[in-house]
Amino acid sequence: xxxxxxxxxxxxxxxxxxxxxxxxxxxxxxxxxxxxxxxxxxxxxxxxxxxxxxxxxxxxxxxxxxxxxxxxxxxxxxxxxxxxxxxxxxxxxxxxxxxxxxxxxxxxxxxxxxxxxxx
Amino acid sequence: xxxxxxxxxxxxxxxxxxxxxxxxxxxxxxxxxxxxxxxxxxxxxxxxxxxxxxxxxxxxxxxxxxxxxxxxxxxxxxxxxxxxxxxxxxxxxxxxxxxxxxxxxxxxxxx
Numbered sequence: 001x002x003x004x005x006x007x008x009x010x011x012x013x014x015x016x017x018x019x020x021x022x023x024x025x026x027x028x029x030x031x032x033x034x035x036x037x038x039x040x041x042x043x044x045x046x047x048x049x050x051x052x053x054x055x056x057x058x059x060x061x062x063x064x065x066x067x068x069x070x071x072x073x074x075x076x077x078x079x080x081x082x083x084x085x086x087x088x089x090x091x092x093x094x095x096x097x098x099x100x101x102x103x104x105x106x107x108x109x110x111x112x113x114x115x116x117x118x119x
Numbered sequence: 120x121x122x123x124x125x126x127x128x129x130x131x132x133x134x135x136x137x138x139x140x141x142x143x144x145x146x147x148x149x150x151x152x153x154x155x156x157x158x159x160x161x162x163x164x165x166x167x168x169x170x171x172x173x174x175x176x177x178x179x180x181x182x183x184x185x186x187x188x189x190x191x192x193x194x195x196x197x198x199x200x201x202x203x204x205x206x207x208x209x210x211x212x213x214x215x216x217x218x219x220x221x222x223x224x225x226x227x228x229x230x
Contacts, residue, residue, distance in 0.1 A: 006162075034218070041127075043222035044163070044206070093162055107153065108208070108218055110162035 003027055004096050006111025013084055014119055021079045021114045023094030029074035030096035034108070035067075038091040050077040084118045091115050122146060123209050125221035132228055136197045140224045142207030143189045152183055152190045155206040157223065163206055166192075197228045 003026040011019050023033055031052045036044040048069050049057040056069035068080040077096075081088055094111040125142045132138050144152075152169035167174065169181040169190045180193040190209075194201055207221035 036220075044220045046217065046220075049217065091160060107165055107168070108163075110164070113160070113162045115160060 004030075004094065004109045004111045006094050006114060008114060009112060010115045010117075012117045012119065015085050016083055019081045019084055019116060021081075021092055021094070021116075023077045023079070023096070023111050025075045025096045025109075028096075028098045030077075031074060031099055033071060033077040033094055033096045035069065035077075035079050036093045036095065038093065044093065047079075052077075081116065084116070086118045089116055089118045122219045123207055123221040125205075125207050125224045127222055127224060129225035129227050132197055132226070134197055134199060134228055134230055136228075137193065137195045138197060138226065139191055139193045140205055140207075140226075141189050141191050142209075142221050142224075143187075144207075144209045144219075145188070146209070146211055147188065149188075149209045149211050151210040152181075153208040153210075153218075154179075154181055154190075154192050155208055157204045157206055159204075166205070194226075197226075199228050199230065202226055202228045 005024045005026055007022050013019055033050040035047045037047050038044050046059050047062045050069045050071040052071045052074050058064045066082055071077040091113050093113040095108045097108050123144050130138055154166040155163035156166045157163040167176050167181050169183045171183050173182045178195045182191045204223040204225050206223045208218050210218045
């Protein structure tokens with residue numbers, strides 16, 4: 001089945017630093033990837049939709065200058081948390097879907113997530 | 120009203136019990152429905168898709184009721200390993216495809 005790889009799995013950083021998270025689709029080309037954030041005991045909250053070759057679409061309330069998304073190729077999207085603060089500590093998960101609808105194209109495949117802890 | 124609503128639980132059941140979760144959705148144009156399972160601090164994993172005719176996979180049965188706009192998940196003969204959070208996911212096709220997640224229902228199966 002489709003595989004999505006996400007790195008790193010865990011990051012501990014100091015306040016004010018920037019952290020980059022990578023999401024790769026390993027065996028399919030993903031024109032669209034999704035970035036979610038999940039706080040403890042909360043649902044996955046969609047942050048943005050990453051579109052290959054164009055600007056990401058951010059959900060209301062998500063600062064695009066703070067959460068930089070780059071989808072430079074059909075297999076890689078990156079999320080950079082700039083000038084991270086303790087309130088940014090969360091579980092970040094990416095997901096992607098194969099491009100062919102009706103052939104499992106509506107199923108999502110998830111990365112393993114990144115636990116970010118900002119001290 | 121949230122687009123996808125689930126009772127967060129937790130549902131605390133003994134091994135061997137049958138347990139059912141519901142999930143309601145507000146967008147009548149929703150077309151695809153899924154149940155995902157998520158363990159603590161892990162990524163969600165697809166449990167099963169939900170079809171209009173209903174579908175069964177071993178101890179798990181999923182149903183869709185379009186008229187009342189809800190989907191359900193039934194787990195029979197619960198195992199300790201079924202303890203997890205079960206996420207309902209709804210998508211609306213036709214243009215921009217964005218899956219919407221419920222907040223999840225927590226299941227705890229105890230000996």
